[in-house]
Amino acid sequence: MNVSSLADSQGELTSDSKAKAEMLNDFFSSVFTKELETDMPVLDNLCDAKLVDISVTVDSIKSKLQKLKEDKDAGADNMSPRILKALLLFIYYAKW
Numbered sequence: 001m002n003v004s005s006l007a008d009s010q011g012e013l014t015s016d017s018k019a020k021a022e023m024l025n026d027f028f029s030s031v032f033t034k035e036l037e038t039d040m041p042v043l044d045n046l047c048d049a050k051l052v053d054i055s056v057t058v059d060s061i062k063s064k065l066q067k068l069k070e071d072k073d074a075g076a077d078n079m080s081p082r083i084l085k086a087l088l089l090f091i092y093y094a095k096w
Contacts, residue, residue: 003020003024005020006020006023006024007021008023036057062088065085065087065088066085066088067086068081068085069081070085071083
């Protein structure tokens with residue numbers, strides 16, 4: 001990749017690779033900020049609460065499966081939406 005000549009703060013054009021790299025570094029360093037570690041929220045004890053009441057019904061699962069778009073890619077479970085919808089139909093017609 002080739003970067004054309006760049007103008008410095010005084011308007012002088014430079015084609016020297018090292019000078020251009022330093023100019024780009026200075027620019028991007030001025031645009032992006034580094035967050036101080038002290039600004040980060042403390043996450044200790046945020047996971048003390050436990051999820052204990054989970055309600056899963058056949059109807060809720062059926063509803064979610066019916067809304068799947070078959071032309072989409074598989075999710076994190078690596079299951080194709082087309083297969084999941086086919087299983088839903090199989091279960092429905094088998095009266096499982």
